[in-house]
Amino acid sequence: MEFIWYLMLILLSTKLAGDLAVRLGQPAVLGKLLIGIVLGPAVLGWVQEGSFIYQFAEIGVLLLMFIAGLETDLEQLKQNWKSAFAVAIGGIILPFVGGYSSAIGFGFDQHHALFFGIIFCATSVSISVQVLKEMNQLGSREGTTILGAAVVDDVLVVVLLAVLMSLMGTGGDISLGLLIGKKLIFFVVIIIAGWLIVPRLMKWLAPLRVTEAVASTALIVCFGFAYFAEWLNMAGIIGAFAAGIAVGQTAYKHTVESKIEPIAYAVFVPVFFVSIGLNVTFVGIGSQIGFVILITIVAIITKLVGGGLGARLTGFGARSSLVIGAGMVSRGEVALIIAATGLQSGLLLPEYFTSIILMIIATTLVTPPLLKALFPRKQASSSS
Template identity: 65%
Template sequence: MDFIYYLLLILLLTKIFGHITTLLGQPSVLGKLLIGIIIGPAFFGWIESNDFIHYFAEIGVILLMFIAGLETDLEQLKQTWKSAFAVAIGGIILPFLGGYAAADAFGLNHNYSLFMGVVFSATSVSISVQVLKDLNRLNSREGTTILGAAVVDDVLVVILLAVMMSFLGAGTAVSLGMLISKKIIFFIITVIVGWFVVPRFMKILERITVTEPVITMALVVCFAFAYFADLMGMAAIIGAFAAGISISQTSFKNTVESKIEPIAYSIFVPVFFVSIGLNVSFKGIGNQIGFIIVLTVVAVLTKLIGGALGARITGMNNRSALAVGSGMISRGEVALIIASAGLQAKLLPNEYFTSVVITVILTTLIAPPMLKLFFRDTATKRGSQ
């Protein structure tokens, strides 16, 4: 019954620490991330990552991005696609160069340094989504730009990873043509199914005489899109986000949103936040403190500046551009997955894996307060106009 004990601790402590950080003027998600580090192997060791944590966390992040899709203004998203693409490009080029340079400066060989660039080109906006929701800015121009950029970033980084593994990985031949074809197929099928099939599917199945048919079918759509995304080599959260957008265009949007949020935020999303902190361990990093500090600074600044430049050249003012750049800083679970893949393909040295994980966690912890700072500045400027 250890999983009951784990769940008890996670639900209780995430709410308490989330409340404490809001009292300190920081986003509640920061407290939820920190409690994962405190109760995990890094400090008290009350909870260790296991299959239960992994599966609940996967469901949590999928539901979080599904809700983000439900709440996204599709017209606003269409209007910001140019900015989203520019932000994604800027947020890949600078981190790639910065990650490579930092690794090279600490003596890693050419292949390892290239892979380090790929790891820190990744973006995970699941944490940013929670902060944007808390700030009521998810549907702002900046918020939709961040969401759009995350989709583009995911596609480009996965392709970049495939190129690396094809040419440099150990026994990991990957067909680049097949990879790109799968991405194209994913978007074509997702658009067709989301636009034509999902609304009819929901209308037909709402009539069946069982408990909560609409919510159940919405979850079926969410998990089907997430699973399809995974099959096509995309992050499952991109599929969940697309599912949310498709249902947001139906008459069921408000019903689904009002009933999915309690399910997600009461049990699954807190486990996801804690699971990130559970990856932190300080064993064997005594000689790599300098490397971690430099890599973290480079990871934060290159994403911030790269994303901000992309937003700036597409017409945003400086404050809005920095707000967008700050929303791209968190590497989260996406970078952790890429780092694990690189470890298996011998593109990342074993002795540096823990340092990379800690750096990824640090970017995830740094992102929420920076987001709040820059979005507060944009709100202040708008209020003074």
Template identity: 65%
Template sequence: MEFILYLFLILFLTKIFGHLSTLLGQPSVLGKLVVGILVGPAVLGWIENNDFIHYTAEIGVILLMFIAGLETDLDQLKETWRSAFAVAVGGIILPFLGGYAVAEAFGLGHNHALFMGAVFSATSVSISVQVLKDLNQLNSREGTTILGAAVIDDVIVIILLAVMMSFLGTGNDISISMLIGKKLIFFIATILAGWLIVPRFMKLFERISVTEPVITMALVVCFGFAYFAEKMGMAAIIGSFAAGLAISQTSFKHTVESKIEPIAYSIFVPVFFVSIGLNVSFAGTLNQLGFMVVLTLVAVLTKLLGGALGARITGMNTRSSLAVGSGMISRGEVALIIAATGLQASLLPEAYFTSVVIAVILTTLIAPPLLKYFFSRTAEARDSR
């Protein structure tokens, strides 16, 4: 029955610390992330990152990105695809070079340095999505650019990772053409399913005589798309985001949105936020403190500037470009998964794994206040016109 105690602590403390965070002028998500560090092995050790936490958090981030898809303006997303592509590319090149340079400077080998660059090229916008929702900026030009860039970033980084594992690690049997082919199949299949199947599917099951058929079938679509994304080598959150976009084009959008948020935010999403902090452990990392500090600073600055540069060259002003760049800073669960994969393939030295994890968590903690700062300045500039 230990999981009941975990839920009690997580649900209670995330609401308290989330409120305290807003009183300090910061996004509520920052307080929730701090809870994970406090109750986890880094400080109090009250909660372990066990299977219950892992799977509940997985559902949480899938639902969070599903809601983001529901609330995204598809027309705005189409309009910003050029900026999104440029932001994704800029947000990969600079962090890759930065991660490689830091690893080389601290004496890691060439192959390990290349992989370090790949780890910090990743982006996870699940935290940014929550901040954008709180700021009512999810459907702004900057917000939709961040969402589009995250999808493109995911595709490029996964292909980059596969290439590295094929040539440098143990995955010599990886077919790059097969990998790219699966990505194309995913996008073609989800577009066709979202256009032709999902609306009919929802209407069909609306008529059946069971409790909450619409919201249940919406969740079926969400988890079905997420599973398909995983099978095609994509992150599950890309699939759930696509599912949200598909349902947002139907007449069920508002019904699903109003009923899915209480499910997500009452249990699953708080567990996801806390699970990120549970990965932090300071044991045996003092001798690598300089490495962690430099790596974190480089990770933040290269993603901010790389993303901002991509936005700037596609027509956004400086304030908007920096807002977009700040939304790409968090590496989150995507980089943690890549780091764990590299550890298994001997592309990331075991002695540096904890330091890399802490640097990833720090980028996730730094992202919300930076995102709020730059978006607030963008809003002030618009209001002053």
């Protein structure tokens, strides 16, 4: 019965914390992230990580990215693909240099320093998606560029990680050609499925004489795409995002949105927000506090400047470029997965694992207020 207590506690605390954050002029998601730290092992210890938290959080982030895909303007995404690519490249080069240089400065050897650089390259826009949604800017030019850049970033970071693991002999039988081939297969299949299969599937299953046939069919597409992505070593959130875009092109878009959002935000998404805070622990961190502060500052600045520079070079104004850079700052669950992979393969030294987790959490926490502060005032208020 413990999971029922956890669920009740998480739902109540996230709603109260989110409301408090809004009253203080911050996005609600910031309060929800912070309450995860308070409830977790770092402070009160009332909620512990476990299979229930992990599975609900996984569903939560998939639904969050599916909804983002639903609300994405595909035409605007096509128009901004050059900017998205430039933002992703800038958001990889600068963070990699910053992470690698920081590691070398602290006496890391080449292998561990290179992996450190790769952790800094990771981006997870699930938190940015929520902030942009709260501000009614998910469909803006900045919002679609951030989403597009995140997809490119995810692919490039996975390829970089595979290259490093192959060179270091820690990746088993990883073949770079096979890995890139899998990425190409994923995008080809997803595009074909989204164009030809999803509309037919929605039209075929929607008339079934059962409750919520349309919503259930949309969830089948979402989880099917996410599973296919994971199967081909892509992040499941990319598959869920692609599924949202595909369903968003059908006549059922608004029906699906009105049905899925209550499911996501009532139960699963709050658990995802809290799960991030559960990774925080302050045990034995005193001796590395300077290291944590430095790598956090480097991680924030390099992503902000790198992503912003990519946007600026492709036609965005100075303020919008900073917004896009800020949207790429959060490392989130993508970096957590990479860090765990490095720990298992020996590319990340165990004594620095907690410091890396704290850096990842800090970049995730700083993203909501950064976006709120940087988004053009006039544009943000006119659309709210």
